[in-house]
Amino acid sequence: MPSFTVVTTAQRYEAIVETGALARLSEFLPSPAAKVFVVTTEDVWQLHGSTVASALSGRSWHRLLFPGGEARKRLSSVEALAEEMVSLGGDRSSIVVAFGGGIVNDLGGFLAAIFMRGVPVVQVPTTLLAQVDAAVGGKTGANLTSGKNLVGAFHQPLVVLTDPSVLHTLPEREYRAGLFEVIKHGIIASEPLFRLMQLERPSVLARDPAAMQQMIAESVRIKSEVVSADEKEGGLRRILNFGHTVGHAFEAETSYTRFLHGEAVGLGMKAAAHLSRLTGRLDAPTCQDILDVVDAYGPFPTLDGIQTENLFARLVNDKKSILGRVHFVLATRIGATEVAAGLAPELIREAIASTLR
Ligand SMILES: NC(=O)c1ccc[n+]([C@@H]2O[C@H](COP(=O)([O-])OP(=O)(O)OC[C@H]3O[C@@H](n4cnc5c(N)ncnc54)[C@H](O)[C@@H]3O)[C@@H](O)[C@H]2O)c1
Ligand SMILES: [Zn+2]
Known part of the structure; x- marks a missing residue:
């Protein structure tokens, strides 16, 4: 078992x-x-x-x-x-x-x-x-x-x-929304999980029992290890917030009505991938891999009417920001991250703008 x-x-x-x-x-x-x-x-x-x-x-x-x-x-x-x-x-x-x-x-x-x-x-x-x-x-x-x-x-x-x-009874959109959190676990801690999501998309979307077992078990393993190492979110547990900083801004900007949480995280992960590349942490092909895998589990609700500047302004008010400094979890490769603060506002804006394009 x-x-x-x-x-x-x-x-x-x-x-x-x-x-x-x-x-x-x-x-x-x-x-x-x-x-x-x-x-x-x-x-x-x-x-x-x-x-x-x-x-x-x-x-x-x-x-x-x-x-x-x-x-x-x-x-x-x-x-x-x-x-x-x-x-x-x-x-x-x-x-x-x-x-x-x-x-x-x-x-x-x-x-x-x-x-x-x-x-x-x-x-x-x-x-x-x-x-x-x-x-x-x-x-x-x-x-x-x-x-x-x-x-x-x-x-x-x-x-x-x-x-x-x-x-098997979960509505399609709820299922896809959960898949973005699985992709997140792959990016932060498990290259095999990321490759599963990248290469086995048809089985994943068909809810093939073997694919589901693999992706859920690997996600639970990662979450269990992170929680065991950092029960109350002092440090390591923050890596679970990959994609969530900008994701929360997407949710708040649309009054929590347009996106499911997982969908907002999907968009936030695209922004985090861009930012990881723009700050020199992630190479361009790996960034593109992340963008492609996230998009492969779309479609996303329309981004119409969402402005870079408005999302940017929301980041500063995020409850996860510490003493007014926005912390980003950034990818350094598939399976590894680092936390960064004090990033140049221009790069953050550019990462958001690239996500909205
Ligand atoms: N405690 C944590 O660490 C943590 C982490 C992530 C999210 N959350 C919380 O989780 C909540 C979101 O959870 P969610 O996305 O599961 O939403 P949800 O609980 O609203 O479930 C989504 C919908 O699916 C229905 N449903 C549930 N199981 C089903 C099934 N097997 N078949 C058909 N329908 C089913 C539900 O009744 C509901 O209508 C948020 O409130 C968020 O804050 C907590
Ligand atoms: Zn989440």
């Missing part, structure tokens, strides 16, 4: 990537007497709930429905779920299973982090983005009116159970 160990100060746990893992959920839940609360959304439950229900048969468990969507990823939703948990007899020995996309993983994880000052959570991600990114690492939280993910907690899961077969 392909499994990757995450070691943090709070917890040591396994991130399992295996077809059929969902059916084995019960094996990973301690104490058979503990009540299990499955946080999920209606759509995911309709598609895959029966597998979870049969996996939990014989146990005491409840389903907690969450309406879904970024607009509902709020403290008020966590409060409502916590109230429901109490009314269903939840206590300090209960276990939360966060079964859904990244929103459910973040919100369910946060619920577990604060319910009765903390109960265990099992992360069961069902989107590609959540499987390769959100479910591993223990970051949980909710949005405020003032911005995304501005409240939250680190709460490492008991186990992360990833079953690639649930991705």
Whole structure:
């Protein structure tokens, strides 16, 4: 069973990537007497709930429905779920299973982090983005009116159970959006993963089980290693932000309505590749390889109306900027990066302009 160990100060746990893992959920839940609360959304439950229900048969468990969507990823939703948990007899020995996309993983994880000052959570991600990114690492939280993910907690899961077969029902655009985070993992840490995305595009897009297993497992391995080395994003974990500096600017500039997060990261990676080349870190052919691979997993929503100057202005306000200095994760080759700050504004503008062309 392909499994990757995450070691943090709070917890040591396994991130399992295996077809059929969902059916084995019960094996990973301690104490058979503990009540299990499955946080999920209606759509995911309709598609895959029966597998979870049969996996939990014989146990005491409840389903907690969450309406879904970024607009509902709020403290008020966590409060409502916590109230429901109490009314269903939840206590300090209960276990939360966060079964859904990244929103459910973040919100369910946060619920577990604060319910009765903390109960265990099992992360069961069902989107590609959540499987390769959100479910591993223990970051949980909710949005405020003032911005995304501005409240939250680190709460490492008991186990992360990833079953690639649930991705067959994922809408095409959501699937492609997740692929950009896979490409990111290749660029920052794994040339074989990058080559898989470059050379096996038809199998990847056809959701061939072998291709999915390979790309998800390799992404989870990388994320697990990075998180183990740097649990709270002090240094190394920043490499996971490759493509995210300009990507966040694309999202914010279009009020989070035009691009899915992964799509914005795809565009941000193009800008990062240009900037890596313009600052002399990356050779032109490798830069072109990155641009080509990203474009091969498009199409992207229109870039109409987006101005270089407006994106540039947003970088300075990014929450990841430290003391007003914008930090960029730049590629030095496929599989290696470095963090750079204080880059010439003209080069940043040129990298953005090249992305918009
Ligand atoms: N904690 C972290 O480290 C981390 C990392 C990356 C992203 N995130 C968070 O993840 C969220 C985005 O996650 P997402 O992209 O998964 O979006 P999402 O959770 O909204 O899921 C996308 C849509 O797909 C549906 N869906 C989920 N699984 C499905 C399946 N198997 N078949 C069919 N439909 C399915 C969902 O109900 C939803 O409508 C953001 O809130 C972001 O902040 C967190
Ligand atoms: Zn991301």
